[in-house]
Amino acid sequence: MAAADAPPGASAPRTHEPPAPTVVVDAVDIVYRVHGTGAATARGTATAALGRVLRRGRGRGAGAGARTVHAVRGVSFTALRGEAIGLVGTNGSGKSTLLRAVAGLLPVERGRIYTDGRPSLLGVDAALMNDLTGERNVRLGCLAAGMSREETRERGAGIVAFSGIDDKGDFSTLPMRTYSSGMAARLRFSIAAAKDHDVLLIDEALATGDRAFQKRSQERVRALRERAGTAFLVSHNNKSIRDTCDRVLWLEHGELRLDGPTAEVMKEYERFTGGKN
Known part of the structure; x- marks a missing residue:
C-alpha cells in the first residue's frame, strides 16, 4: 500500500x-x-645511556x-x-x-x-596505588573515571562487594600492596565496570x-x-x-x-x- x-x-x-x-x-x-x-647495550653508566637517547632523538630510526x-x-x-x-x-x-x-x-x-x-582501557582509567587502601583506591578510581563525589559515595560499597576482595577478610581497609595480583585485577575491573x-x-x-x-563480570559486560x-x-x-x-x-x-x-x-x-x- x-x-x-x-x-x-x-x-x-x-x-x-x-x-x-x-x-x-x-x-x-x-x-x-x-x-x-x-643486553650489551644496557651496560655502562646512566650518562652514557642518556647520550644514546639524545643521539637517537636526533636521528630517529636511522641509527x-x-x-x-x-x-x-x-x-x-x-x-x-x-x-x-x-x-x-x-x-x-x-x-x-x-x-x-x-x-x-x-x-x-x-x-x-x-x-x-x-574509550576506557581497563587498568588505565582505574590506576591503583599500592600504599593506599582498597577503599581509598575505589574513591580515587571513581573520580578518575569521571564520576561525581556523590556517585562515588553511592557506588563505593557496591564496587567492593562486586570485586569480592572482602570475601575472605577485611582487605578493603588494607593497603593495595597486601593484595594478590588477582585481587588487584578484580578491584580494577570492578571500578571500571561501575560506570557505563x-x-x-x-x-x-x-x-x-x-x-x-567471572560470571558477574560477564553479566556486567552484557548490561553495558x-x-x-x-x-x-x-x-x-x-x-x-x-x-x-x-x-x-x-x-x-x-x-x-x-x-x-x-x-x-x-x-x-x-x-x-x-x-x-
Missing part, C-alpha cells in the same frame, strides 16, 4: 535505523622501533642497530553500539597492541582510528578470580551492551569469549585473519590452534 493510500490515522511505517558506529579502524599499521642490539617490529598490519573494522567484540590470536598477534591504539595510548604508523566518545562507557576495552580481566566473579555501549575483550580463555561476545576479530601476525560471528570465528580459530586456548 502506498503512503497516499494509507487509511486515515494510520501511523507511518517505522524505520529501524542500524546501530551507530563507535569505533572505526581504517587500514591501521602500528610499528615499534627498537634501538640497540640487546645503526635500529630495527622495526610491525605489530599490526593494515587492520580495518567497524564496531557498532551494543556489540561485545572478542579479540583472539596466538601470543604476539597484536591483540593488546591494537587495543591500546584504540584507547589512544599508542600512535599509528599509517591509517586512522576514529572513536565516538572516550561508550567504549570499554578489557584485556584479560575476565580471566581473573573464581567462577562466581544493553545500555548501548561497546565492549572489546582480549582473552586467551575461549570460554570467556564464547560466553561474552557476539562477534570476534581473529588477529595473527598483526593481520586481521577473520571477522565474524563468535561461533564461526572460534570454530576456525580452534581448528588452527588445535583447540588450545
